[in-house]
Amino acid sequence: MKKLIAVRNLRLCTKDCLCLYVCPTGATDTENSIIDTEKCTGCRACADACPGGAISMVPAAEYPPQQKKDVRVLSPSFALAESKAAQEALAARLAALGGGSDFGRLMAALARSVRLVNEDLLRESGYMLPQSGNAHALLKKLAADPPSAAFPVQAARRLLKLLPDNDECG
Ligand code: SF4
Ligand code: SF4
DSSP: OOOEEEEEOTTTOOOOOHHHHHOSSSTTOOTTSOOOTTTOOOOOHHHHHOTTOOEEEEEOOOOOOOOOOOHHHHHHHHHHHHHHHHHHHHHHHHHHHHTTSHHHHHHHHHHHHHHHHHHHHHHHTTOOOOOSHHHHHHHHHHHHSOSSTTSOHHHHHHHHHHSOOHHHHO
């Protein structure tokens, strides 16, 4: 039986994806950034590879479920997410104006960087975003063939429209 499992501290993670390359089981590659404890064998390759010290090995035990976030935390998170979305839109407009110039490329990089921060913010607020090609495909499938009458088809379609597939964005 494994004694240790890996956990990732999202606040220290710089998204360089080294842990995704070294993990032999794919445990580090999840939509919500939480390392899959079922797949983790405790080999610690990810913790050794992580340049930011964002991964720790902890005893493999039953932990209490994650607590729901209080509205006092969620409200400022949503306000910050809105301001980040405005920053991204502004940077994207400046990138378009700058074209292929250094300024344009800097603004394009800024827009992308702000988006990544915002995606983390929303994920921390409890939302799974269809960032990857796989998540896009799943959401499209659910929208086309809803699992129940209560499934929010319109919301799923709008989400797909608003959030580009990051695998395609490159
Ligand atoms: S190696 Fe560390 S910093 Fe890089 S993506 Fe994994 S957890 Fe984040
Ligand atoms: S400890 Fe090993 S198996 Fe577990 S997430 Fe890290 S690299 Fe993957």
